[in-house]
Amino acid sequence: MSNLRDRRILIGIAVVVVILLSCTCTLPALGPSAPQTKQTPLVVVVTATPATDRTDEPPRPETKxxxxxxxxxxxxxxxxxxxxxxxxxxxxxxxxxxxxxxxxxxxxxxxxxxxxxxxxxxxxxxxxxxxxxxxxxxxxxxxxxxxxxxxxxxxxxxxxxxxxxxxxxxxxxxxxxxxxxxxxxxxxxxxxxxxxxxxxxxxxxxxxxxxxxxxxxxxxxxxxxxxxxxxxxxxxxxxxxxxxxxxxxxxxxxxxxxxxxxxxxxxxxxxxxxxRHPWLGIRGYALGPEMVRALALSVEQGALVAEVIEGGPSAGAGLRGGTEKVEVPGYPEPIPARGDIIVAIDDRPVHDMDDIITHLQRTRVGQTVALTIIRDGEQITLPVELGERP
Structure with a gap:
């Protein structure tokens, strides 16, 4: 009987020890603070296996x-x-x-x-x-x-x-x-x-x-x-x-x-x-509100021919430049007025000199263009054979 009783005592002691050891491992996680921080390295053991598994995964393809x-x-x-x-x-x-x-x-x-x-x-x-x-x-x-x-x-x-x-x-x-x-x-x-x-x-x-x-x-x-x-x-x-x-x-x-x-x-x-750049041989200004008022023009958009270059294609075709200079508000110098106003080139509307430059860039020397002009209040179509820009 005593041997049986001794065995029961030993078994009870072992159970108590196991319970105490279990409590010791879980207590640090339950407390509000971490007084037993020296035991935290024990946690590292559980991360080893997942880390090894991730290295075996194939790399994800880059997405573009x-x-x-x-x-x-x-x-x-x-x-x-x-x-x-x-x-x-x-x-x-x-x-x-x-x-x-x-x-x-x-x-x-x-x-x-x-x-x-x-x-x-x-x-x-x-x-x-x-x-x-x-x-x-x-x-x-x-x-x-x-x-x-x-x-x-x-x-x-x-x-x-x-x-x-x-x-x-x-x-x-x-x-x-x-x-x-x-x-x-x-x-x-x-x-x-x-x-x-x-x-x-x-x-x-x-x-x-x-x-x-x-x-x-x-x-x-x-x-x-x-x-x-x-x-x-x-x-x-x-x-x-x-x-x-x-x-x-x-x-x-x-x-x-x-x-x-x-x-x-x-x-x-x-x-x-x-x-060989195509060339009309003129200098001019875009019409603006101040110019239209100052020169009493009959149109509100177009390119005013200020000068026709002597010996150039437009001079030979009969285009006319300005004959008198007029002060226009907003312009640093007097504007040569009373010249022809180009309102279209090959039936393309002209708002300023840039429109003429853009159209000429699509043409060739020797090609004839049709200038629609306003002269003395009347609309005229004037053919001009393009020359070579000097």
């Missing part, structure tokens, strides 16, 4: 938005057709500069900006496969800010970019620029078409019409590179205009020469080394 994939694919396809241009100019304090270019065909023709290669003593072209070639200048057109250079490399190195059209662009479309800003090769920036139909005055006094404005970053070195649409086609050749702020760099306003102008000018630069 459809628009991101479009841009990625365009960059991979178009980047080899964008070159880095290094210009050596011994008279320049910095020794030259860098820019971008578009591979135009497999004959070695590369399109860039005219201002990029101005004054160049030597030009080096760097391709995406690290090929470096010397380039020669075939032709330039400062008024359109376009130039063509040529390299002699194997045709397999040349990846011509597909040319699109700028005729049907809309504000809001995706605009993708690839170039070499500040010497950083094949940099991509993305934005949208911010505006269309801009007319930019050149230092020569003439203008580029139908220029594309974009908020894709265009910085020094992007000049001459392509502006692409969402299909990867060239819609313009980027041209950098230094902002007036002292910081420099992109301010969200970049410009590109429209590809339709490129397609019109470049073949002539390749064949003849220059482009």
């Amino acid at each position: 938005l459809p628009q991101e994939q479009i841009v990625i694919d365009i960059y991979k396809r178009a980047s080899p057709g964008v070159v880095y241009i290094q210009v050596i100019d011994r008279e320049d304090e910095e020794g030259g500069g860098s820019a971008s270019g578009v591979v135009y065909d497999r004959e070695g023709h590369i399109v860039t900006n005219a201002h990029v290669i101005e004054g160049a003593d030597a030009i080096q072209v760097y391709f995406s496969d690290d090929t470096v070639a010397e380039a020669e200048i075939l032709g330039t057109d400062a008024d359109a800010d376009l130039a063509v250079i040529k390299v002699d490399v194997p045709s397999e190195i040349l990846v011509p970019l597909e040319m699109g059209t700028s005729a049907h662009l809309e504000v809001g479309q995706l605009a993708i620029a690839i170039g070499n800003p500040y010497g950083y090769e094949r940099t991509l920036t993305v934005g949208h078409i911010s505006a269309l139909g801009r007319v930019l005055r050149q230092e020569s006094g003439f203008s580029i019409a139908e220029v594309i404005q974009t908020d894709a970053a265009i910085n020094p070195g992007n000049s001459g590179g392509p502006l692409l649409d969402s299909s990867g086609r060239v819609i313009g050749v980027n041209s950098y205009y230094r902002p007036s702020n002292p910081i420099g760099g992109s301010v969200g306003i970049g410009f590109a020469v429209p590809v339709d102008e490129v397609q019109q000018v470049v073949p002539d630069l390749i064949s003849y080394g220059r482009y």
Whole structure:
């Protein structure tokens, strides 16, 4: 009996010990504070197995938005057709500069900006496969800010970019620029078409019409590179205009020469080394409310012909310029008045001189245009054969 009683006592003691040990393990989790923080390392044991299991799981595939994939694919396809241009100019304090270019065909023709290669003593072209070639200048057109250079490399190195059209662009479309800003090769920036139909005055006094404005970053070195649409086609050749702020760099306003102008000018630069711009040979002003009142005009919109250049196409056709000068509020100088007012060209309404410039950009030297004019209160149609801009 005593042995049985002793065994029962031992079993009871063991049960009490187990219960006490269980309570000891759970008490720290039940209390409002953590006085037994020294025991917390015991918790680490339970995390080992799940951590090992997670490392065996296959990595999740990266997800890209459809628009991101479009841009990625365009960059991979178009980047080899964008070159880095290094210009050596011994008279320049910095020794030259860098820019971008578009591979135009497999004959070695590369399109860039005219201002990029101005004054160049030597030009080096760097391709995406690290090929470096010397380039020669075939032709330039400062008024359109376009130039063509040529390299002699194997045709397999040349990846011509597909040319699109700028005729049907809309504000809001995706605009993708690839170039070499500040010497950083094949940099991509993305934005949208911010505006269309801009007319930019050149230092020569003439203008580029139908220029594309974009908020894709265009910085020094992007000049001459392509502006692409969402299909990867060239819609313009980027041209950098230094902002007036002292910081420099992109301010969200970049410009590109429209590809339709490129397609019109470049073949002539390749064949003849220059482009013959059509020319009317006039100077004029857009009609405004103050001018209409001051000159007592019978129409409220159009382009007032202030001067007809002697010996020019319009002079030969009989167009008349101003015969007397009149002070007009808001104008710094007297306006040559009493000249013809152009209200349409080839039946396209004319609101200002920019409309005439834009239309002429679509024509050729030797082509005849019909000017609808107001003279002494009467409407007249006057044919003018376009000459070559001097």
